[in-house]
Amino acid sequence: MKKEDLYNGISGIHPEYLEEADSYKTRKPIRWRKWVAVVACICVCCATVVPVFAAANNKIAYELLYTISSSIAQKLKPINNSCEDNGIKMEVIAANIEDNKATILVSMQDIKGNRLDETVDLFDSYSIHTPYDQSGGCSLVEYDDETATATFMLEIEQMNQVLIPGDKITFSVREILSGKKHSNSELEKIDLKNLSVINKFKINPNIRGGSGTETDSLEQDYIQLMEPNEESATVLAEGVTLTGYGIVDNKLHVQVRFADILVTDNHGEVYLKNQNGEVVHCQYNVAFWDNSETDSYEEYVFNLPIDELKSYEIWGEFWTCNAGSIKGDWQVTFPLTD
Template sequence: MKSELLWDAMEHIDEARMEAALEQMEPKPAGRKRKRNKLKKGIAAIAAAALVIMVGTPLLAAESPAFYQALYSVSPSAAQFFIPVRKACVDNGIRMEVESAGLEGDTARIYVSLQDLEGNRIDETTDLFDSYAIRRSFDSVGTCSRVSYDKETGKATFLIEITAMDGKDIKGGKITFSVREFISGKTAMEDIPIELEPADLARRETTDVLTDPVTTGGGYSWEAQQDFGVSIEDEAAMEELGDKLPKTVLLPGESLYSPMKNLDISAAGYMDGMLHIQLRMKEKIKLDPHGFVYLMNEKGERLEPYCTVYFAEHTESNDLRVDYGEIMFKIPKEKLEEYKLYGSFYTAGRNVKGDWRVTFSL
């Protein structure tokens, strides 16, 4: 039955969709017209046959993620044609449902909910953890954020906002929203005093260092931006600023302080006119442990980090990867006697994986 539906779908693909796919699949020869009518159906038939052979059963294209991804890279509109319209789906005991959708000028707003049908893996801290994708056949930018949690129903609701790139009104079309994992059960410890003296940390030996670590990003204070003559609005300059981050970080060692599981201070010392404090984050790609520290004196005046360098120890398995954030404070060593160390730390309690995908028309 599914194979018959697939062939039927092939027969109803309109000329514009096939034209777009062909234009992207192969270059157009100069000075000559191609015969497309038979070729269009031929390519579609070959694609369908390849799908059946590839997966071993006559599934629709939508049921083969690899096929769908390949087709979407060739022609978004054609890929959306193959996806059956579904307003809800269930996987791993979690139901994802489109609650409502509406258009207002160049913006579409869609509310999608997640509900655990088997337990309590969804709560008020549920985070899609940047694992979502918003597929659409028109040029646009999209965002997704949690807006509410209903304790009685156990539903966490997310708002998807899609804005057309050209500023014109969105006339409709299909949207595919997918999620591959989420985290929940988050714990936060905010603005807590850390039982380490900044002045003592500055007196630690800093001979054990890493030069040119494999960085995964960086952060810069307003002072750092001013020192290098750039502003956050200048994206090109900010990218160049990343090249100016310190190239030497402390060698990770034994834990000096651990506020919560999978998160600890793994090194500290004074180097190049700055106090370095290194955070070690285990299972970051699974539970997102992270945090930041700052200095504060008796007057309540805070000293924020000058910059932060993020790097990671890469292993054969991502599950064993360890991430680090080296936080640096630009302050004379003798001034550290006036300050205490504080921090805020966060982590999730669970990670739930699945394959949730809903497709609907605006």
Template sequence: MKPNRNDLLNALNEQQLEQIAEYAVPMDAHTLDHIKERFWQKVQHEQDIELPPTLTLPKKRNNWIKYGLAAALISCVAVTGAAASGVAWVDELFQPLFNRSYVVSEYGTFVTSSDINNGIEMRTLAAINDGETAYVLFTLTDLDGNRLSERMDLYDNYWLNTGTSFSVKQIAYNPETKTAAFSLLSHGGSKLTGKTISFKLRSFFGQKSEAKHSALTLLPYDYVSSHPIAEGRFTSEVNGGGGQDFQEAFPDLSQVHVLSSNNDEVEFQAMKWAVVTNIGFLEGKLHVQLQNNKPENHFKSLYFADEHNNVIWNHNYSLSFEKQSVSHSEEYIFNDINNIEQLRGLTLQAEYFEYGDPIEGTWKNTFKLASSLETMTVPHQEVELRDDQLRLDKITLSPLNVTLQLSGKPLSSMDELPKLQLKLKNGNIIDLNTTNSRQHEQGVTTIYSFADIIEPTEIEAILIDGNRVPFQT
């Protein structure tokens, strides 16, 4: 449905203009005319609406445009579903973009795609793409009740029709409008550029508890003492897991050595939806097998603690089995526990999350992702890497990630990649994780994505394996 022109123009009220004034040039009549012109230019481009005959588009891009578009963003959001929340909420919602308006004005796509199911509206608001990573802002609003919160979990039930390796972060919640805001990062390279994107969500949890802890009612030392010989089996029922270098540790999930179930049901003290079915040693490593009878709840970690609740051993790997009826089994492996004496005096503790009932439904937003951001090359002298068989050839930077071009020996493990950090001008140091890496004839291209948008002018230096590479915009 096309928005009413008068409503759109009148959206630039005094309260909003005061908010805009923090970022914009002085608000004289001439500037306001330019803001309205730029706003209509964006609306015409995104929604195919004819311009009012009294407005003409600027022929030349000036510095005020990036500020004017920030104002247009506020007014656009105000008339597409967030108006009731007020300017303060809009500012909070768009904080990742609002102070970096040049990124949106030059390359961002403002989106008005929405879908309603089961009384929940999903609305995609804006997207940015740099050719390697897409950054999408979207909201969920409860139109019928109070099922959302500041602690939600979309539980990996979201995906795009293109791209790989998705991650979602909740960035805000407004209890007055019952609206939660999220950012989504998707990696897929140039396959995303200029494409029509379908963003889908299928069921999620509106309430998630704080992390809880509970100890097993039986001491692990006593259990293993009464079951001195653990029986194992090879199974193809493992469908995934976690832990550092998991794929290297378990390259073939069709034959995984796990504990046989003893049909025991050792309970935890405060958590009643899971039980321990076996504890024992396989191939010199301690395994703990659990049965989870409420799979929507999940474990964050399993660990051994002393009498003062100090963590002594954390699990190294977790295995998840195919779901059986309403429950499923999980197995946790402790590489560093090799004999029973290491368990003496320790308790087995679980850290876990509990959820309410899932909100069922299917939501889909469709939009076209704009052309990609221009990345910049960071000049650098020769950098000494911890692996002296690797050579750093090129560093490129965008507001979404840092990309390194490496040459030398082929990599056999992700651990061989350089450690990357950003030193910001405010003194903060941000550790970056590798989100995508690919080998080719010229060497290795590895991408370190930011958790949020970072303006290049905020960066003082890039630290590669501790070596400082100064950065100047």
């Protein structure tokens, strides 16, 4: 059987079976990564806020794209292939192929309610299937409040083989996040002038990942992470709780618990700010699961002389969506054309 024939058969498989296979990847521990590292085979969904325009149809997407990149807008060819589930219509508006890259415009419209807003993203729950190995990404182009429509641009790059007219692409989505909240404020609960030495540590933490400048050299079995202090925990934002802070091996550790991350995508960062307003990021952070693998504890480690910490402020920036996601079964398969 040819590879293309096999793919054509796969594109007809009901999406729940594809997503069931994908779900095994979701719960695997995240490997160590540096702040600046980008893994090409992981699709990252970014919800970039752009100006909102009023429109009654998809012309708004083209108009906005012309302001961003006229060369991309001019090359897109109409597709207008759609599906609907849970009161939300997904439509592939247009697509273009050029060498090993494909650009696709997709919209999600709430036709039965008012569940989408300008914070909408696809929660990394989407899949892009092509006949060949590929990497891809999805970004929010705009959200139109009058029509309750979010428009996304997909960019796919083939790894070893060029897409050609007639090749089929299957795009599927199973969850949509909306109604996200953002906060960025000083963590006044933490007194950097009076820090205690930590002597209680988590035994055999279920580490799910980490990031920073030194994670490559860290030995997972020897990482010292604080035992969460739930009795004196402080709520920093809905779904975000401060569960400990202090000095470990002459470094400042700050621990935060993010609630139900597989449903809410709650996440954030803790950082320092000096008297000039300059930001100092943590040296590295390590995340580990709670016992039910529902909540995630994230511990931020700062490598500054202890006597210098008193001249800093400590801040937290968090993104939360505690209402959870909109679930559905959206899938469209379409061929690329000249």
